[in-house]
Amino acid sequence: MRVLSFDDLLWTPKMAVRTDPQLLKLLNNDSSNEEAKLVLEFFLALAACNTIVPLVLDTRDPKQKLIDYQGESPDEQALAYAAASYGIVLVERTSGYVVIDVLGDRQRFDILGLHEFDSDRKRMSVIVGCPDKTVKLYVKGADSSMFGIINKSLELDNVRATEAHLHKYSSLGLRTLVVGMRELSQPEFEEWQLAYEKASTAVLGRGNLLRSIAANVECNIHILGASGIEDKLQDGVPEAIESLRQAGMKVWILTGDKQETAISIGYSCKLLTNDMTQIVINNNSKESCKRSLEEALARTKEHRVASSIGSPYPVLASESSGTVLALIVDGNSLVYILETELQEELFKVATECSVVLCCRVAPLQKAGIVALIKNRTDDMTLAIGDGANDVSMIQMADVGVGINGQEGGQAVMASDFSMGQFRFLVPLLLVHGHWNYQRMGYMILYNFYKNATFVLVLFWYVLYTSFTLTTAITEWSSLLYTVLYTSLPTIVVGILDKDLSKSTLLAYPKLYGSGQRNEKYNLNLFVLNMLEALWQSLVVFYIPYFAYRQSTIGMSSLGDLWALASVIVVNMQLAMDIIRWNWIIH
CATH class of the missing domain: 3.40.1110.10 (Calcium-transporting ATPase, cytoplasmic domain N)
Structure with a gap:
């Protein structure tokens, strides 16, 4: 010193x-x-x-x-x-x-x-x-x-x-x-x-x-x-990348470092392995880039055909048995590829590869790579970075994550989420992302169900009054049903309910695939919920109706009974759907 x-x-x-x-x-x-x-x-x-x-x-x-x-x-x-x-x-x-x-x-x-x-x-x-x-x-x-x-x-x-x-x-x-x-x-x-x-x-x-x-x-x-x-990797980066890949996500590296440095980083974070076949596109003209992309595309097709022999289903080149493809592209080549007709070829090659590594890329090129995927697929894109060079990429992605590191706070200021280290991305996605998807999917279906149940009860009543303007349920009952009686339990459950524990979700990253497969929110579940609302509204309406139609109870009292029955039924349904009980939900 x-x-x-x-x-x-x-x-x-x-x-x-x-x-x-x-x-x-x-x-x-x-x-x-x-x-x-x-x-x-x-x-x-x-x-x-x-x-x-x-x-x-x-x-x-x-x-x-x-x-x-x-x-x-x-x-x-x-x-x-x-x-x-x-x-x-x-x-x-x-x-x-x-x-x-x-x-x-x-x-x-x-x-x-x-x-x-x-x-x-x-x-x-x-x-x-x-x-x-x-x-x-x-x-x-x-x-x-x-x-x-x-x-x-x-x-x-x-x-x-x-x-x-x-x-x-x-x-x-x-x-x-x-x-x-x-x-x-x-x-x-x-x-x-x-x-x-x-x-x-x-x-x-x-x-x-x-x-x-x-x-x-x-x-x-x-x-x-x-x-x-x-530039040492943060703790837990290789393990985090492996967990994300097991969860069904494709991890791409976009860096401004030169090609040899980027490849070395790829190996150190275990994104690249020795058994991968590397496709390198490093050219200085549009014609040479076009030839390289055509050769790469032909190569991926060969791997796909070879891997699909004996299999009744089509297989991607990236999923071929014994061979994994890795695409490495440098920034000079991207100058001639992005914003031209060649980007379609790049997209085809990249989607066939398990790993994509882009080196010597400028900030706008990073955003262009994200847009390449975002504009051609329905997949959600997430960009994570820690420097000012990553701002364009973070803003272009569907979800932007900024790491609060030593390279200033510009990435954090431009992001949707901020964190201290890359490894925190795993619990953000695999744990909180899974919980949020499970809660949101159920809450959307449940809100359609509870509102449809109440509206259908009113509809059955209208059939008996020949579509007149009279109503059996008071305005206050209708208002409180939506604002208080059914909304507060929904909010509590939507915040606190968990289908799986944090340790389980971290131990088995493939559980994240339920969201990718739309298991918690899809058309079939929506139709089933509407059918459930239909038969439950019939029960809520006709049981009190047949029980008291020969009595001296007035229509307003019967309407209060219908409103009370609707509240009880939908909250009982919510209680039966709760996966994990705690004292707040009680």
Whole structure:
């Protein structure tokens, strides 16, 4: 851990990062070496090219302070702590400058301009005025974006080495970034500054103008290095995904990480397995995407035909014996597929596969994938995410769930439900979702039944009065029947009744399939409830009628008896349908 001394105070980063001794030695003892200068520039880029705000916290020791980095992105926090561990410590940030402790020497870097990260460029950059009066552009971003702005002809060896390192990092499931820089000449800086100030004050199209200016200045970048950040899965994620799949749900992963990282994450969460056959669509043109989709569709048909031999029923390719298909699509291919005629082919292939994994996807592409399923099937879609990049997807899905994590609260604010961890999705769906479906299905049928029973009693009476305007049941009896006598028990049962316990529903995820099969609410149950209302209304009407028709009881008294009998009958039916009794229901 790096400890700084300033004004007789010790400043220590809050989080310690394990360092490489050779790299530390190179930084501290060989500042004239060209390699050491590049390493220093790399860590300066990590410390300056971000939106981190350093906070100085007090400790029990009045002579010691903690530096806590706050920011929306946990990746930026990790990179800032890594730079601090090597002696490049961001200690202060204002709107116009940052103060960085460079190996014990505090230096001020003026922030001349900041181009924030966006999903189109997939990178961010900052232009800083250095203490030696030079102007430098620091850039960091995704490798697919960064390699397009690097002059590969001048540093081919560095690019190849970086690509090898990135492949190694992503194969381990690390989230990768490429860092680069270039020094701006005075004419280049003045040209950029003039355009930047003009775009910043534009009333219309400000965002597009700033992106255009950023794209113009982010060119001929000198590559400094790459970083790999471990993004650990939360506890219980593999088990949660397995439970959801056992419940009959299809789980798709939509991520902005590169393909190797996404596949590694798929294996770590047990969504992908070694016995799966992977169909990879990674193309750079519409024609090649079309060919890949046609080949994938032919492949799924072959698996379906092979699996259906000897079976009297049609079988999906994803259900074939001994072979499970997994579709992997990257964001470049989705550019040519979504919003074109090819998306129909993608839909056919995706629905035949057990697992779909989309990598390097932009936020709008995530929403497009959700819309692809939502607009072509009657299935309910649920999207869950924890970052600002997931907002479009969450809003597009039928049900949006936001995880309140370290990447800000935008996903939570845009969601229907919020939770602290992914594994909480299992009780939300398998337990509360099942209970809610069972209660809602029964309550809808019961309300039709109880209202039909009462109305049919009135109908039988009307037949005996030749459809006159007289009524045997008073308005107060009719009102109280609906508002008090039958509604309050319905509300209590609708809130508290449970057909199965929580432990049972979690232990047997397939029980969730009752909702998918419409077992609790369907046309047959509706017809049976109406038939039940029909014969019970006949009983309620005719038993008192035949019992008292020769007596001196008036019609109003007989109407009260009909109303009372209706209340008793429908509440007895409710009591017989209750699955789990407790003291409140009693």
